[in-house]
Amino acid sequence: MSNVNISKLKGIVGDAYVIDSPSEMAKYLKGQGKPAVVVLPASTSEVSSIVKLANEKNVKLGVGGVVVDTQGITGGIAMVMSRMNRILEMDHLNLVAVVEPGLLHKEFLLKVAEAGLNFPPEPYVVETSSVGGCFAIGDSDSKSFEYGPTRTFLLGFEMVLPTGEILEIGNKCIKNVSGLDFIHFAVGSQGTFGIFTKLLVKLLPVPEAKKAVIGTFPSMHKANATFNTLIKRNVHPTRMNLINASLAKIAKPETEGQLVIIDLQGFKESGKNIANEVASVLTLGGGSDVKIIEEGAEYDQMINGWLKVRAELNAKPERIVEFVVGPMKMPQALAQLEALTGDLGAYPGIIVEGLLGYVCLALPEGTDKLVLATKVNKLAMSLGGNVKGLLGHKLKAEVYNDAEMWKQTTSLLSELRQQFDPKGILNPGVSLEA
Amino acid sequence: MLSQAVVKRLKEIVGERNVVTDKVGLLTYGYDGTLLSGEALGVVSPQTTEQVVEIVKLMNEHDIKLVPRGAGTNESGGTIPSEKSVVISFTKMTKIHEIDTENFVAVVEPGVINFDLQVELAKKNFYFPPDPSSFKASTIGGNLGECSGGPKCFKYGVTRDYMLGLEVVLPNGKVIQTGGRNFQSEPGYDLTRIIVGSEGILGLVTKVFVRILPIPRAKKTMLALYDKVEDASQTVADIVAAGIIPTTLELMDNLLINTTEDFTHAGLPRDAGAVLIIEVDGYPEDMDGQVKTIGEIASKIAKEFKVAQTAVEVDQIWTSRRSAFGSVARVRPSYGVNDITVPRSNFPKAIEGVLKVAKDFGVTIGVVAHAGDGNLHPLILFDQRNKEETETVHAAEQALCMMALDLDGTISGEHGIGLVKKKYLDKEFTPAAMEAFRKIKRSFDPSNRFNPGKIIDL
DSSP: OOOOOHHHHHHHHOGGGEEOOHHHHGGGEESSOOOSEEEOOOSHHHHHHHHHHHHHTTOOEEEESSSEEOTTOTTSEEEEOTTOOOEEEEETTTTEEEEOTTSBHHHHHHHHHHTTEEOOOOOSSTTTOBHHHHHHHOOOOTTHHHHOOGGGGEEEEEEEOTTSOEEEEEOSOSOOOOSSOHHHHSTTSTTSSOEEEEEEEEOEEOOSEEEEEEEEESOHHHHHHHHHHHHHTTOOOSEEEEEOHHHHHHHSTTOOSEEEEEEEEEOHHHHHHHHHHHHHHHHHTTOEEEEEEOSHHHHHHHHHHHHHHHHHHHTOGGGEEEEEOOGGGHHHHHHHHHHHHSOTTTSSEEEEETTTTEEEEEOOTTOOHHHHHHHHHHHHHTTTOEESHHHHHHHHHHHHTOHHHHHHHHHHHHHHHHHHOTTOOBOTTOOSOO | OOOHHHHHHHHHHHOGGGEEOSHHHHHHTTBOSSSOBOOOSEEEOOOSHHHHHHHHHHHHHTTOEEEEESSOOOSSOTTOOOTTEEEEEOTTOOOEEEEEGGGTEEEEOTTOBHHHHHHHHHHTTEEOSOOOTTTTTOBHHHHHHHTOOOTTHHHHOOGGGGEEEEEEEOTTSOEEEEEOSSTTOOOSSOHHHHHTTSTTSSOEEEEEEEEOEEOOSEEEEEEEEESSHHHHHHHHHHHHHTTOOOSEEEEEEHHHHHHHHHHHOOOOOTTOSEEEEEEEEEOHHHHHHHHHHHHHHHHTTOSEEEEOOSHHHHHHHHHHHHTHHHHGGGTSSEEEEOOEEOOGGGHHHHHHHHHHHHHHHTOEEEEEEEGGGTEEEEEEEEOTTOHHHHHHHHHHHHHHHHHHHHTTOBSOSSSOOTTTTGGGHHHHSOHHHHHHHHHHHHHHOTTOOBSTTSSOOO
């Protein structure tokens, strides 16, 4: 029996935006949970009223931009933010935008480009990611070496807290250290502190020139070796990415072998020289079909190819293992990894973000994620890294044999969560225990 | 007074010489870069994380608060001892554990002086971008605590952008690690970010993983001179509109031009209304184009524009800027540094606002500004021994803060809140935001043991 009061919800957002027939709800949901209702608010005050209602009746509430993860919200409310999709302001003088959370990340990128500006963070999953989701997940990506991780681009927000209260914070100043830094702390909190209803986003001028250099390689090791050469030569491209043969065709149809994509965003003069230098390094390193892409449409196509690969992996977070090592330690990492995975090229999916020292593995059917992650973490730790995020911390504490540190960390995380959401109603599917 | 038993125990933990309890010794730890002062019960200087843990446990047993301190150069009162507290000084934790240029990471103890790290990094042709003007004295731990800025923020961001991971002793004496050696290691919540800029009220940092970068291959330093400050701010707006991101856009007004000239003899014309220091960095082949564009923009309105031709000229320019705060002491014995920031588009209005405050309160104000960031440091000159004048100065400082907030800005761009600006914090933040700060403080430090009374009260 659900405590959800459908008629009250209809009173808040209007009949048309409360959906409780399972067949109609399906397109807004993913996962195994069975929420009682999908609701689509159009304003901050509607979000606030819905959350107040949920909080009063102890109803679980999950939030998503286009699609809501239903884990933990059986019998509860799935809130879809897609109607709150406006750009409220595009401020050229201050290089900022005010955006509603339900705007698709890819739509936002288009609008920003039309305005002659640049929003560096990559969409998590191209087709469905929203701007709100971008900051709720708050990841880094293959451009972070140059531009910084996602949080760098948030200057403030409006948020509905788990009690329904509305919190506004931040301003258009690019330098602001007033108070505690809740602005950046909220990035990556996955909707456990509250629901973003407005985002004050930092933008940059568009780079003067964009170019890409691509090439294919017979092995992951050979391809990766060229990255080390570039770093040694003090060349730091915007992206320096490698996709194994199994995934490469998604990025670029008919690719044979492992695909290297080097993205160069910057100035015209240096761009020309660096592109030539990169192309030589790739060719000398054993790359074939090495090509400098200068033409805009072809460049966009290549980058979109990369984003498709990224989306493919991010769409199934439970089936990937991500780890980081020192960028120059990547050759050892890949060699040791091969002992665990077999031929890297034939593995279901491997990507390397060279400047970040980041690797993402798409697991084959039947692989036990935790078992593999544990082995991978040991490998990574010996090379100055670890498995990513919360899981990585747990595994690190295991390696240190420091159960107390893990206990301290998780109890701090849950205390923080509870301070903001005493009843535990908001996004209960998000686990802070790995 | 600390009991003999506690003093004895402290000396056992950190060694005889690393505990200060005498009156004169305590006095020297009672000050920072502000006009405030306080007196601690004792000062203790640990050398290891284990010692920090022991100190925290001991203080908890005796219900004594801890106030962390680096070099004490802050402008917020963040290290002023509060009642019934012991100062924990990190100046003896000065090891640089590791500089790993291949992987863009350095691992340091909190007491390492920013400049000392820069010197070591420079040997490997690397650097740590945050370099507040105090960098010759201030520590990495202090920079972290206040989330310091500096002249390079327009392109490179502030301290928080270069913190990859921390080792932290929590108020309950337990040790955790936040983040790691890369961007991807935060455990669920971005704990590193909430500790950076928290002025020691959440935890004591005992190890810092910082991001380091190769020194850019090329750099160009330019100087533009103006009749009026307003003209300089026009150049700033035009440069940004042209899509150029300089590392630096530093502004000094006529007063500062003169006080720094008295000291450096750099040759700045004393009758100029304002000077703008502009710096770009990157690949050598991109420099000429940017310098040309900036030159064209600046020359539309500046009375003089020049490009530094030699390293000596560059040094001279920077010596003027870096000595700006100290140089005003020649005019009056005391100065109050303010740290307001406004959205870039409101920068000209903020300059007007500063002039108005100077006039309304009858005080002398010089302006140094990171103009690209909209970050102004109005320096109010006065004599602290004159009580009445001091009161007026405080009123003027408040007026400056309120002016910044009226222009949709903030009361702290890079110096922090500490004690000095705590009283204005609820003018900038709504009750919900203030409560969010308290929720965070309560989660880390429910008994209010670490640096109590700074930023917020529980």
